[in-house]
Amino acid sequence: MDDKDRFILESLRENARISTATLGRELRVSRATIQNRIDKLVAQGVISRFTIELGDTSDETAIEALVLLKTSSVDTRPLIIKLRxxxxxxxFTSLNGDxxxxxxxxxxxxxxxxxxxxEIRSLQHVxxxxxxIRLKTFL
Structure with a gap:
């Protein structure tokens, strides 16, 4: 991964809807080059998925929750597959600590x-x- 890839990633973090043409102009390369770089980042696992972040007014009836999970297993790979x-x-994030x-x-x-x-609590090694439950998001 080079500086152009890092610029692409940062730009997509800031605005996931930024066009490949706009990125190409900013980096002085073609839109196709940007698309090829994005495809390569996906293939390498640097970008694992494309998603959206909903605003506060998107669905006021939704319940959002943060769940901390402690496991008994040293090899958590099978559990990770199930949790995904x-x-x-x-x-879904791995942590250090408790x-x-x-x-x-x-x-x-x-x-x-x-x-x-x-369902989560019923999984082996949990x-x-x-x-x-999230009450309000400030940032």
Missing amino acids: KIKNLVS YDFALELRSKSTVELDEILA LETNCS
């Missing part, structure tokens, strides 16, 4: 959230979860 398939998973993973969930109701949490 969890319904309504927004983000908990091994942080999951961000979005559900339509507390009942649906409870069902998702029950020792403990700590769920907090």
